[in-house]
Amino acid sequence: MSKKIAVLGSTGSIGRQALQVVDENPGNYKVVALAAGSNFRLLAEQIKTYKPLYAAVGTPRAMRGLKSLIDGENTEILVGTEGLVNLARLTGIDLILIAVTGINGLRPTLAAIENKIPVALANKETLVTAGSLVMSKARENKVPIIPVDSEHSAIYQCFEENNKTSVEKLILTASGGPFLHYTRDELEKVTPEQALQHPKWQMGVKITIDSAGMINKGLEIIEAHWLFDVPYEKIEVVVHPQSIIHSMVQYEDGAILAQMGLPDMRVPIQYALTYPRRQKNSFPRPDFHKIRELTFLEPDAQRFPGLRLAYEAGKTGGTMPTVYNAANEAAVDLFLNKKIKFSNISVLIEKVMTRHSPLNSFDIDEILAIDNWAREKAYGCV
Numbered sequence: 001m002s003k004k005i006a007v008l009g010s011t012g013s014i015g016r017q018a019l020q021v022v023d024e025n026p027g028n029y030k031v032v033a034l035a036a037g038s039n040f041r042l043l044a045e046q047i048k049t050y051k052p053l054y055a056a057v058g059t060p061r062a063m064r065g066l067k068s069l070i071d072g073e074n075t076e077i078l079v080g081t082e083g084l085v086n087l088a089r090l091t092g093i094d095l096i097l098i099a100v101t102g103i104n105g106l107r108p109t110l111a112a113i114e115n116k117i118p119v120a121l122a123n124k125e126t127l128v129t130a131g132s133l134v135m136s137k138a139r140e141n142k143v144p145i146i147p148v149d150s151e152h153s154a155i156y157q158c159f160e161e162n163n164k165t166s167v168e169k170l171i172l173t174a175s176g177g178p179f180l181h182y183t184r185d186e187l188e189k190v191t192p193e194q195a196l197q198h199p200k201w202q203m204g205v206k207i208t209i210d211s212a213g214m215i216n217k218g219l220e221i222i223e224a225h226w227l228f229d230v231p232y233e234k235i236e237v238v239v240h241p242q243s244i245i246h247s248m249v250q251y252e253d254g255a256i257l258a259q260m261g262l263p264d265m266r267v268p269i270q271y272a273l274t275y276p277r278r279q280k281n282s283f284p285r286p287d288f289h290k291i292r293e294l295t296f297l298e299p300d301a302q303r304f305p306g307l308r309l310a311y312e313a314g315k316t317g318g319t320m321p322t323v324y325n326a327a328n329e330a331a332v333d334l335f336l337n338k339k340i341k342f343s344n345i346s347v348l349i350e351k352v353m354t355r356h357s358p359l360n361s362f363d364i365d366e367i368l369a370i371d372n373w374a375r376e377k378a379y380g381c382v
Contacts, residue, residue, distance in 0.1 A: 005273065006033035006087055008056075008108055009099030011042040013204040014122045014148065014265065018097055019046065021270045024281045029273070033087045035100070038062050044069035051075070054090065056083035081107060088112040095273065097148070098123045101206055102329055103371050106130055110364065113143045120272035122148035124223045125329075129322040130367045131226030145227065146272040151220055152227055153268035154246035154259035159228060163251060170230055171248040171256070172220055173240040174299065175200045175263075177212040180241065184303060190342035192335060200243040200263045209332045213345055214299060218310025219328075222321050225314055232314050237307060239297040244286060262286050305346045309353065318358035322367055323374040327352035330378035339382055352377045 005022075009015040015036075022029045035056040036043040040063075047055055047070050056078040057063050063079045078086055081104065088096060088111035096112045097120040098105045105123030112119050114137065121127070127134055138145050147153050151172050159167070178197050179187060195212040196205065203211070210216035221235050243263040250256045261267050266283055301308045306328075313324035331345040340348065352374050359366060 002028060002030040003094045003273070004030045004032045004092055006035075006054075006090070006093050006096045007031065007099065008033075008035040008084055008087065008097065008105070009037075009101065009122070010034040010046055011036040011039040012099055012101065013202065013207075014099035014269065015097070017266045018099065018269050018273070019050070021266055021273055021281070022050070024270070025279060028279070032093055033090060035084055035087055036062075037100070040066040041069065047073055047075050054078065054087055056080075056087055084108040085111045088117065089115050091115075093117050095120055097269075097272070098126065099148070101125075101204065103129055103326070103368070106134075106364065106367070109134060110137060113137045113141050113145075116141050116143055118143060119145045120148050120269075121145050122269075124149060124219050125325050127223045127226045128219050128325045129371060130362075130364065131222065131321070133362070133364065133367070135226050135229075144275075146275050147223075147227055148265075148268055148272045149220060149223070150263070150265060150268050151247040152224060153271055155224065155228060155249055157259045157271070158247075158249040158257035160249075160251075160257075164229075166252045167228075167230060167234065168250045168252045169234040169236050170224055170228060171250060172217060172224060172235065172237050173243070173245055173247050174214060174217045174237055175211070175243045176239045176241050176297070176299075177214065179212055180239065180297075182303070184343070187303060187343045188341055192338065195335075195342060199241075201265070203265075205336070206329070206332055209335065209345075210328070213306055213342065214304040215306035215310075215328055215345065215349075217299070218306045218313075219325065221307070221310045222314045222324075232311055237299050239299050240294070241297075242291070242294055244291060244294060260286070306349065309346060309349055313353060316358055318360040319362055319367065319370050320353065320356060320358040322370050323353055323356045323358075324349060326371040326374035327378045330375045334379070334382055348378055348381055351381050 031050040033054040034052045037058040088108040099122040105126045109126045245258045248258040313320040327349040331348040334340045
């Protein structure tokens with residue numbers, strides 16, 4: 001029987017690659033719902049190909065554009081954040097992939113958990129902004145959250161639940177991005193065009209900028225803390241430019257389990273879609289006769305202070321990670337629009353964090369309000 005799936009963020013990088021996974025084994029999946037933001041033209045093509053019963057777009061304008069392109073298709077169109085939430089509340093879905101960007105993933109993730117739909121989570125901001133809330137709801141409803149990030153998927157595959165108390169540390173690998181060997185002076189002159197040229201991974205715009213400054217790894221530190229219930233003192237980052245080892249789990253007996261493969265997001269996406277089984281595909285494999293070296297470096301916290309700020313936000317706890325994430329999203333937007341320098345992204349994040357008095361308990365409305373406050377503060381600093 002085909003697994004019924006919903007793909008939220010189907011026109012983005014992860015969403016498009018998820019549909020490539022579906023194409024690899026078309027009889028194994030039935031795409032019940034798709035969702036996009038403003039790219040209604042690509043969504044229209046996906047609707048014609050996959051024939052979902054439901055689709056959602058970000059705005060009424062996008063909905064009008066979409067309807068004009070899919071005349072004759074038997075797909076019900078929803079709109080806005082409520083549209084995403086309503087997709088997550090559908091009955092009969094076996095798995096929902098949350099691949100929308102930013103805090104937009106929080107409400108549909110919670111709705112899916114309450115609806116007892118297993119979640120394949122590609123949206124790290126959901127756990128960064130409200131990790132305690134999301135994970136407690138997942139435990140309460142006994143809903144699995146399967147990570148799609150390559151690093152967290154790697155740990156998920158190496159994390160032995162029966163040896164959880166024997167974990168010595170989690171080791172998140174980072175490629176180092178395009179500016180690994182740049183000096184501080186060179187980082188001052190980085191352009192958006194340069195920052196979007198990642199040497200290893202094909203990703204969306206925002207995550208590519210985050211990776212260039214290692215902010216993305218900071219977000220992943222906080223995400224790993226919530227996913228695996230491991231204290232921050234046991235989460236380490238190591239730079240691995242070849243991006244062959246995607247992350248590792250070190251146990252107290254000295255054993256280190258690593259998950260390896262080519263830098264291809266379709267592999268962790270497929271693992272999330274097929275979990276707990278594995279499924280054959282035609283994706284490229286590494287040839288170890290051609291891989292000459294695997295190197296590892298300590299990240300430079302002076303040139304990439306976003307890592308330090310992530311640890312500070314995580315250890316402070318409460319709503320501080322919400323502020324870290326929101327200020328970063330605003331800073332990335334400002335950088336892409338050439339309003340601030342690349343090196344000022346982390347400076348702006350730190351400024352907003354210093355102005356926040358975190359709440360230790362909160363609900364979703366308070367999280368969304370603090371998210372909005374942090375963005376306003378970030379834009380106001382400029």
